[in-house]
Amino acid sequence: MQRTGLAPDKVVFVVVLKACASLAALEQGKQLHSDIIKRGFQSDVIVGSTLVDMYAKCGCTDDARELFNNMSERDVVSWNAMIAGYAQNGLGKEALALYEQMKQEGVQPDKITFVVLLKACASLAALEQGKQLHSDIIERGFQSDVIVGNTLVDMYAKCGCTEDARELFNNMSERDVVSWNAMIVGYAQNGLGKEALALYEQMKQEGVQPNKVTFTCVLSACASLAALAQGKQLHYDIIKRGFQSDVIVSSTLVDMYAKCGCTDDARELFNNMSERNVVSWSAMIAGYAQNGLGKEALALYEQMKQEGVQPDIVTFTCVLSACASLAALEQGKQLHSDIIKRGFQSDVIVGSTLIDMYAKCGCIEDARELFNYMSERNVVSWSAMIAGYAQNGLGKEALALYEQMKQEGVQPDNVTFTCVLSACAHSRLVDEGRYVFDSMCKDHDVTPTKEHYACMVDLLVRAGCWADAELFINKMPIQPDSVVWMTLLGAARNHGHVEIGRRAFDLVVKLEPKNAAPYVLLSNIYATAGRKDELAKIRNEMKDVGVKKIPGCSWIEVDNQVHTFVVGDATQPQSKEILADLDRLAGLMEEAGYIPDLSFVLDDVEDEEKEKALCKHSEKLAIAFGLISTPPGTTIRIKKNLQVCGDCHNATKIISKIVRREIIVMDANRSHHFKDGFCSCRDYW
Numbered sequence: 307m308q309r310t311g312l313a314p315d316k317v318v319f320v321v322v323l324k325a326c327a328s329l330a331a332l333e334q335g336k337q338l339h340s341d342i343i344k345r346g347f348q349s350d351v352i353v354g355s356t357l358v359d360m361y362a363k364c365g366c367t368d369d370a371r372e373l374f375n376n377m378s379e380r381d382v383v384s385w386n387a388m389i390a391g392y393a394q395n396g397l398g399k400e401a402l403a404l405y406e407q408m409k410q411e412g413v414q415p416d417k418i419t420f421v422v423l424l425k426a427c428a429s430l431a432a433l434e435q436g437k438q439l440h441s442d443i444i445e446r447g448f449q450s451d452v453i454v455g456n457t458l459v460d461m462y463a464k465c466g467c468t469e470d471a472r473e474l475f476n477n478m479s480e481r482d483v484v485s486w487n488a489m490i491v492g493y494a495q496n497g498l499g500k501e502a503l504a505l506y507e508q509m510k511q512e513g514v515q516p517n518k519v520t521f522t523c524v525l526s527a528c529a530s531l532a533a534l535a536q537g538k539q540l541h542y543d544i545i546k547r548g549f550q551s552d553v554i555v556s557s558t559l560v561d562m563y564a565k566c567g568c569t570d571d572a573r574e575l576f577n578n579m580s581e582r583n584v585v586s587w588s589a590m591i592a593g594y595a596q597n598g599l600g601k602e603a604l605a606l607y608e609q610m611k612q613e614g615v616q617p618d619i620v621t622f623t624c625v626l627s628a629c630a631s632l633a634a635l636e637q638g639k640q641l642h643s644d645i646i647k648r649g650f651q652s653d654v655i656v657g658s659t660l661i662d663m664y665a666k667c668g669c670i671e672d673a674r675e676l677f678n679y680m681s682e683r684n685v686v687s688w689s690a691m692i693a694g695y696a697q698n699g700l701g702k703e704a705l706a707l708y709e710q711m712k713q714e715g716v717q718p719d720n721v722t723f724t725c726v727l728s729a730c731a732h733s734r735l736v737d738e739g740r741y742v743f744d745s746m747c748k749d750h751d752v753t754p755t756k757e758h759y760a761c762m763v764d765l766l767v768r769a770g771c772w773a774d775a776e777l778f779i780n781k782m783p784i785q786p787d788s789v790v791w792m793t794l795l796g797a798a799r800n801h802g803h804v805e806i807g808r809r810a811f812d813l814v815v816k817l818e819p820k821n822a823a824p825y826v827l828l829s830n831i832y833a834t835a836g837r838k839d840e841l842a843k844i845r846n847e848m849k850d851v852g853v854k855k856i857p858g859c860s861w862i863e864v865d866n867q868v869h870t871f872v873v874g875d876a877t878q879p880q881s882k883e884i885l886a887d888l889d890r891l892a893g894l895m896e897e898a899g900y901i902p903d904l905s906f907v908l909d910d911v912e913d914e915e916k917e918k919a920l921c922k923h924s925e926k927l928a929i930a931f932g933l934i935s936t937p938p939g940t941t942i943r944i945k946k947n948l949q950v951c952g953d954c955h956n957a958t959k960i961i962s963k964i965v966r967r968e969i970i971v972m973d974a975n976r977s978h979h980f981k982d983g984f985c986s987c988r989d990y991w
Contacts, residue, residue, distance in 0.1 A: 316347045323356045327363035335360045351377070355384040362391020367400075382416050390422045398426035402435055417448050424457040428464035436461045452480045456488050463492025468501075487519045494527040502527035503536055516547070518555050525558040529565035537562045553579070557586040564593025569602075584618050592624040595631065598947070600861075601868050603628035604637060619650055623659045630666035633945035633972050634863045638663045654682045658690045665694025668943060668970035668977050685719050693725040698977045699987050701733025708742075718750060720757075727761035731768055732976055734990055739765040760789040767797035768990070772806065788817040792824065796949075799827045799834075807831040822853045833905040860924035861945045864935045871927040874919070880931065887930045888921050891961060900960050903953040925954050925971055933965060946973045959983050 307314065314322075319342050326335035339357060347353045354377045361370035374380070374388045385408045392401035405423055408415065420443050427436035440458060448454045455478045462471035475481070475489045486509045493502035506524045509516065516524075521544050528537035541559060549555045556579050563572035576582070576590045587610045594603035607625045610617065617625075622645055629638035642660060650656045657680045664673035677683070677691045688711045695704035708726050711718060718726075723746055730739030743762055746752045759782055766775035775794070779786055791813040798807030807828055814824040825848045832841040848854075858873040871878070878884060907916040920926075925946050932942035950958075950973040962969050963983035971978045979986035 323360045327360040332364040351379045359387040393426040398430040401426040424461045428461040433465040459488040499527040499531040522558045525562045529562040534566040561589040588621045595628040600628040600632040626659045626663045630663040635667040658687045661690045689722045696729035701729040704729030731765040858924040859947045860928040862928040871924045874922045884930045906951045941968045944971045
C-alpha cells in the first residue's frame with residue numbers, strides 16, 4: 307500500500323497494529339508508531355488505545371503505561387487495553403490498582419473491564435477483590451450476561467470456592483458450553499474429580515454439546531481419579547464427536563491412559579497420532595516417568611530430539627524426574643546442559659527439579675550449590691532442598707534450612723512439613739520432630755494430614771519410643787491408614803518385635819489385602835525370630851490370597867546407559883563376569899568378617915542355597931557390574947525399587963572398604979553412602 311503511494315488512515319493503522327499485537331511483532335509495531343506520529347494520528351483515542359494494546363501484547367507494559375498516561379483523551383477502551391495488558395502479563399495487582407484509579411476518575415467500566423479484572427483475580431486467587439467486583443457487576447446490571455457469569459464462576463472456582471461457583475452456575479439465566487466447562491474445570495482443579503464427571507453427565511442429559519475444551523477438562527478429572535472406565539467412555543465420545551485427531555485432545559488422552567497405569571495404551575495412542583507437538587511428547591514422557599519406567603522416558607526424550615521437536619519446561623521437569631528415579635546422574639548432567647542451552651536455568655520449577663535430581667543421585671553438595679544460586683526461590687525450591695537433605699540422612703542440615711526458610715519469610719506448606727519430619731525421623735531428632743509437628747497448627751495454620759501423622763509414627767518407632775508411638779496413634783484425630791500401620795510393621799521388623807509386627811500386619815491387610823509388602827515384612831520378622839511354623843503359615847497365606855512379592859530391581863548408569871538388574875538375574879551379556887567378581891568378593895568379605903544374614907531369604911531351602919540367593923540380590927549384581935565396568939576409584943551409584951535388605955547393607959559396607967570406592971545406594975526410603983566400611987546412615991535406617 308505504501309509503495310503505491312496511498313496514504314494510510316487511522317483505520318489502517320488500527321488494523322495493522324492489531325496484526326502486530328497478534329504476532330508480538332514489536333519492531334514492526336514501533337515502526338508503525340513512528341508512521342502514526344508522522345501522519346498526526348497519535349492523539350486519536352482509538353489509535354492510542356490500540357497502540358497501548360500492541361505494546362502490552364508485546365510484553366512492554368512500561369511503554370504501554372507511558373503511552374496511556376500521556377494520552378490527551380481516554381475512554382473505557384483505553385482503560386480496558388491497559389488493564390488487560392497488565393493482566394495478560396501476569397501483573398494482576400497492577401490491573402486491580404488501575405481499576406481503582408479508573409473508578410476514582412469517574413470512568414464507567416463495561417463488561418470487558420469486568421471480564422479482564424475477574425481473570426486477574428482468578429490468577430491471584432484474590433477472593434476479596436473478586437467479591438467486590440461481583441458486587442460492582444450487580445450494581446452495573448451485568449450479572450445476567452453469560453460471558454461475565456462464566457468468568458465469575460471461573461474466578462470463584464480458582465479461589466477454591468467451588469460451592470459459591472456452583473451456586474452462581476445453578477442460578478445463571480443463560481448457560482452455554484463455556485459455562486459448563488468453567489464449572490467442570492473448577493471441580494477438576496480443586497481435586498473434585500467425581501463432581502466434574504457427574505456434571506459432565508448432567509451436561510449431556512441437558513443436551514449441551516461438549517467441545518474439545520470440555521473433553522480435555524473431563525479427561526483430566528479421570529486422570530486425577532485413575533478412573534479408567536470413565537476415561538474409556540470419554541474416548542468413545544471423543545471419537546463419536548470427531549475430536550480424536552485434535553492434538554490437544556489426543557495429548558490429554560495419552561495423559562489419562564498413562565495416569566491410569568495403561569502405558570501401553572498411551573503409547574499406542576501416541577504412536578498413532580496424526581499430529582504431535584511438544585505437549586504430546588511431554589505427556590508420554592511423563593507417563594513413563596510416573597509409572598516407574600524411567601528408561602523408556604529417557605529413550606523417548608532422545609527420540610524426541612532426533613525428530614527435531616524442541617523440549618519445553620514441562621519436558622525437562624519430566625525427564626529430570628526420570629533421571630532421579632534411576633539415579634542416572636550423567637544423563638541428568640546432560641539434561642542440565644541442555645536446559646542452560648535453552649535458557650531455562652532461571653525457571654524456578656526447572657531449578658527445583660534439578661535440585662531434586664541431584665539430591666536423589668546422592669550429590670547433595672551440587673544440589674545445595676544450585677539452590678544457593680537460584681535467582682528466584684519459592685516454597686517448592688525450599689522443600690526440594692529440605693527433602694534432599696532428608697533423603698541423604700542429613701537431618702540437622704534440613705532443620706537449619708527450614709529455620710532459614712522461615713527467617714526469609716517463606717511460608718512452609720504441607721510438603722515442607724512432610725520433608726522436615728522425614729528428616730527428623732531418619733536422623734533420630736525426636737524432640738525436634740515433636741516441636742515441628744506441634745508448630746504446624748500453632749504457628750503456621752497448617753492442619754496435619756495422614757502423611758504427617760505417618761512421619762511422626764516413623765520418628766517415634768525408629769527411635770524405639772514404642773509406648774509414645776502407641777499413645778500418638780490412639781490420639782490421632784483421623785483414622786490411621788495403611789501407611790501408619792506399614793510404618794509400625796517396618797519398625798517392628800528392624801527392632802525384632804514379633805507381637806507388635808503381627809498386630810500391625812493384621813491391620814494393614816484389612817486395608818490392603820492384595821499388598822505383598824506386609825507379608826514380606828512379617829515373614830522377615832518370623833525368620834529372624836526363628837519361628838519356622840509361623841513363617842510357613844504366612845507363606846501359605848500369601849499363596850492362598852494370591853499375593854506375589856515384588857521382585858527387587860536395581861539400576862546402574864554406566865557410560866550414559868542405564869542397566870537393569872533383577873534378583874537372580876543371569877540374562878546380562880556379562881553375567882559370567884559379574885558372578886565371577888561376586889565369587890571373588892565373597893572370599894574377601896569372609897576374610898573381613900562378613901557373615902550372611904540368612905533371615906532375608908524366605909524360601910524353605912538349605913543354608914547353602916540361601917547364601918547363593920543372597921549373592922544374587924539385585925543391588926549386589928549391580929555393584930559387581932559397576933566394579934567391572936568402571937575405572938578404579940569411580941563412585942558407584944545404584945537405585946533400588948525396594949528398601950535395601952539388612953544383609954546387602956552389611957555386605958556393601960564391607961565391599962566399599964575392600965574395593966576402596968564410595969558406593970551410593972538410593973533405595974525406596976533414603977540414600978546410603980557407603981565408604982571405608984561405614985554407611986552414612988550409621989545403621990539407623
